[in-house]
Amino acid sequence: MRELLVGTKKGLFVLRGDGPDAFEVATRAFEGDVVEFAIRDPRTGRYFASVTSGFFGPRVMWTDDPLGEWQAAKGPAFPEGTDTSVDRIWVITPGEADGVLYAGVAPAALFVSTDGGASWSLNEPLWKERIAGDWQPGFGGLALHSICPWPGDPQRLAIGVSAAGVWLTEDGGASWTTGYTGLVPRYLPEEARAGTNTLCVHNMHRAPSAPERLFMQFHGSVYRSDDAGSSWNEIAEGLPSGFGFPLAIDPADPDSAFVIPLTADADRVTPEGKVRVFETRDAGGSWTARGDGLPRDDAWLTVLRQALGRDGEGSDLGLWFGATSGEVFGSADAGRTWATVAPRLAPVTSVRAS
Amino acid sequence: MPVVILRAPLKDLAGGNRELRLEGPDIRAVIRSLESSWPKTAGWVLDDQGRVRQHVNVFLNGERVREDAKVGPDDTVHVLASITGGS
Numbered sequence: 001m002r003e004l005l006v007g008t009k010k011g012l013f014v015l016r017g018d019g020p021d022a023f024e025v026a027t028r029a030f031e032g033d034v035v036e037f038a039i040r041d042p043r044t045g046r047y048f049a050s051v052t053s054g055f056f057g058p059r060v061m062w063t064d065d066p067l068g069e070w071q072a073a074k075g076p077a078f079p080e081g082t083d084t085s086v087d088r089i090w091v092i093t094p095g096e097a098d099g100v101l102y103a104g105v106a107p108a109a110l111f112v113s114t115d116g117g118a119s120w121s122l123n124e125p126l127w128k129e130r131i132a133g134d135w136q137p138g139f140g141g142l143a144l145h146s147i148c149p150w151p152g153d154p155q156r157l158a159i160g161v162s163a164a165g166v167w168l169t170e171d172g173g174a175s176w177t178t179g180y181t182g183l184v185p186r187y188l189p190e191e192a193r194a195g196t197n198t199l200c201v202h203n204m205h206r207a208p209s210a211p212e213r214l215f216m217q218f219h220g221s222v223y224r225s226d227d228a229g230s231s232w233n234e235i236a237e238g239l240p241s242g243f244g245f246p247l248a249i250d251p252a253d254p255d256s257a258f259v260i261p262l263t264a265d266a267d268r269v270t271p272e273g274k275v276r277v278f279e280t281r282d283a284g285g286s287w288t289a290r291g292d293g294l295p296r297d298d299a300w301l302t303v304l305r306q307a308l309g310r311d312g313e314g315s316d317l318g319l320w321f322g323a324t325s326g327e328v329f330g331s332a333d334a335g336r337t338w339a340t341v342a343p344r345l346a347p348v349t350s351v352r353a354s
Numbered sequence: 355m356p357v358v359i360l361r362a363p364l365k366d367l368a369g370g371n372r373e374l375r376l377e378g379p380d381i382r383a384v385i386r387s388l389e390s391s392w393p394k395t396a397g398w399v400l401d402d403q404g405r406v407r408q409h410v411n412v413f414l415n416g417e418r419v420r421e422d423a424k425v426g427p428d429d430t431v432h433v434l435a436s437i438t439g440g441s
Binding site: 265 | 413439
């Protein structure tokens with residue numbers, strides 16, 4: 001039995017089934033609210049959802065049974081005196097130490113829970129970097145949306161911010177350094193690029209079997225890092241567009257990455273009206289379109305940042321993604337064949353498999 | 355006259371010209387000159403009140419500026435879409 005947590009503009013849908021074409025909606029929670037992101041912590045089985053009410057703001061909700069009652073966490077909220085409120089909770093990521101989870105929010109900040117997600121506190125050192133650096137927002141706001149723990153080492157973390165680049169810590173968040181080298185902000189004039197911190201990271205993931213390897217979807221290109229995020233190499237050649245948001249990695253293969261390009265920042269739809277997931281198995285040296293079973297005629301879909309999830313690995317890798325048109329698609333054979341998982345949900349903001 | 359460098363879609367609205375020489379003592383006047391020469395660009399960069407639109411970036415010699423920035427004859431002005439915009 002597989003389970004998908006599908007965040008939408010109109011609540012959380014929990015889908016359960018045995019294969020891509022055999023899912024059913026097990027429940028819908030948070031009706032009417034935006035569910036930006038939802039995930040199950042595999043260490044504890046606890047579920048977390050980022051829920052934003054159009055009236056009452058954002059909050060982290062958690063439960064041990066998504067078909068039952070949910071409880072509100074304490075936070076994330078900025079301390080009094082910062083003159084800042086949380087606008088949106090972009091991502092929740094289990095950490096490496098027992099009970100530790102991370103949340104990335106807008107305006108860009110990292111929150112940490114050490115009690116299994118029940119309460120959250122601000123990472124002050126990174127917040128000070130944000131103030132000192134005068135970070136600038138992207139289209140989706142000033143968002144900390146990517147959090148990449150280092151398997152087995154709770155002291156090391158990489159985060160991605162739109163639009164303030166990559167930040168790295170090796171001391172559990174007590175201090176931070178940048179990972180800007182190699183990133184090219186083509187949305188700025190050449191003479192304005194040197195030294196800028198306006199680096200619009202769209203998504204970033206770490207390869208768990210080779211933690212020094214990360215992949216990044218940037219605003220206009222795709223990059224790979226082989227030194228834990230310190231420097232980056234462009235690998236977008238062969239894609240129909242360098243622009244896009246979703247990103248996934250096969251945990252069994254550190255040379256693998258999957259992206260879903262969109263035409264351009266001014267035209268955020270699947271290129272040529274075809275829905276395709278692009279796969280590399282040689283660390284970005286080449287890309288192969290995977291679309292067998294996906295719409296390929298007049299299919300102008302938008303797939304958002306958190307709307308591609310995965311489960312399994314290797315030949316059993318599952319890939320699951322949703323579009324703002326409300327469709328969810330899936331593959332249980334590493335992208336070789338695809339099926340429609342759900343045809344008519346609300347606009348999809350996130351997909352995670354548990 | 356300062357050089358004004360445009361990217362799509364403004365370049366297309368300005369007859370396909372990537373670089374133009376346009377007169378004006380400040381950014382607002384330079385953009386008005388652009389609108390006068392290429393009427394299809396009217397309203398794309400400056401809003402109803404003559405301010406640079408929220409999701410447009412104007413750079414003067416590599417520095418992001420607003421509509422009231424002074425412009426000299428040897429300056430270079432870039433006008434391009436901001437990452438805060440999109441559709």
